[in-house]
Amino acid sequence: MTSQENKVQSLSGTPTTSLPAVSVLIVDDEPGMRNFLVKALAKRFALVESADSIETAEEIRKRCHFDLLICDIKLPGRSGIEWHEAIRESERRSDIIFMTAYADLETAIEALRAGASDFILKPFRLEQMTTAIDRCLERRLLARENFVLRREVNSVFSSGSAMLGESPAIKDVDEIIRRVAPTPSAVLIEGESGTGKELAARALHQYSGRSGAFVPVNCGAIAAEILESELFGHTKGAFTGAQKARDGLFTFANGGTLFLDEIGEMPLGMQAKLLRVLELKAVRPVGGEQEVSVDVRIVAATNRNLEEEVKEGRFREDLYYRLNVLTLTLPPLRDRSEDISTLVHNFSRKLSQELGLPPVPFAHEDLQAMAKYSWPGNIRELKNFVERCILLGRLPIDSFPESHKVREISSPLPLQERGFPDDWPLDEVEKHHILQVLAAYQGNKSAAARQLGISRKTLDRKLQAWDETRPE
Structure with missing residues (x-):
């Protein structure tokens, strides 16, 4: 040796x-x-x-x-x-x-x-x-994560809209995002869990023109005792286990956007330190003596009512007003049901590619049924539902809990209850039965094919053989 x-x-x-x-x-x-x-x-x-x-x-x-x-x-x-x-x-x-x-x-x-x-x-x-x-x-x-995130964000924004949908509520959100994105002002995003708060934060960063990275951090998922180190970094030997110096998330987000998700979960002691950083625009690593200037745009999000949290003493009033320069409230999915069709088709296309499985055809009445559901889990629940449909190869609409239906979801249209003459050949019985099911679904071939247990291609072939044309 x-x-x-x-x-x-x-x-x-x-x-x-x-x-x-x-x-x-x-x-x-x-x-x-x-x-x-x-x-x-x-x-x-x-x-x-x-x-x-x-x-x-x-x-x-x-x-x-x-x-x-x-x-x-x-x-x-x-x-x-x-x-x-x-x-x-x-x-x-x-x-x-x-x-x-x-x-x-x-x-x-x-x-x-x-x-x-x-x-x-x-x-x-x-x-x-x-x-x-x-x-x-x-x-x-970090470079790979940023590449993936930029690719995902660019695919979302290729449509020219910050938020996907055509409802008046989401159009208002889109307009506000575009207006405030180029400014350095802090933004507080409020909304129920699953409404797309992180997507809105990414949209703010995407349209801001800032050259730095978008760095998300879930304040509720990091233990209180290490949150300061995660945000501000630490020097070597600053605490037990700190074997080397490490930059914090503020440093990684320098020149870009730091997204503080679930800001309402942040401990009070940490809130005071965050306020100081926002005021001085500088961070001091744990164990360090010098402050380092940072240029970071802050976007915070919460599903809590921070105004009530301030009254209850669980959130600092000064930090609340520092973050609440502009509040962006995301509507729940039940208030934008007209966007469900767009979201479903978008999720179906992307998820089928990711899973390597064929997309499930969604008939008009399927989308109508989804629009009548209240979606307590909002967009996240809808995405999970579409993924489940693709995995099963069918639509388990009957799995919606009754307690969460806004209106009763109608069952498939009943077929006429009649038999066929005994002297009809089997081909003629099949033809009349298929046409009867197609009529019951008002000409919707996809829905009729699912009811019959055959593929859409098989149904088209049979209709062509009978010289029957039906509208979609």
């Missing part, structure tokens, strides 16, 4: 949490260093491979993509900084940590300009390497 390995191993800490989905490629011309890093990192990652040169590394990369490359700068042949295939590749970009025992300031600057995610001097401790890896993976995860 080399002296470098002895130093690394003797000072190594406990391996951090396993991350099995990550692949790592180590490039170093020293066999001892390669073997040590492979052995140490194989405990954390599903795939760890090594190479002794850029040329060998490129051969390995042709058959497998690696999330992280750990590369020595001084190598036989091309140096790590000259590894243009990995550095400049845009479609399969990997994070790169450069290592070197011969570094000076100029080399470090050159490595960072080349696209290095981090830079480590040899000899190093394993703890330094794992810390650098964690930083890379955290940034990569």
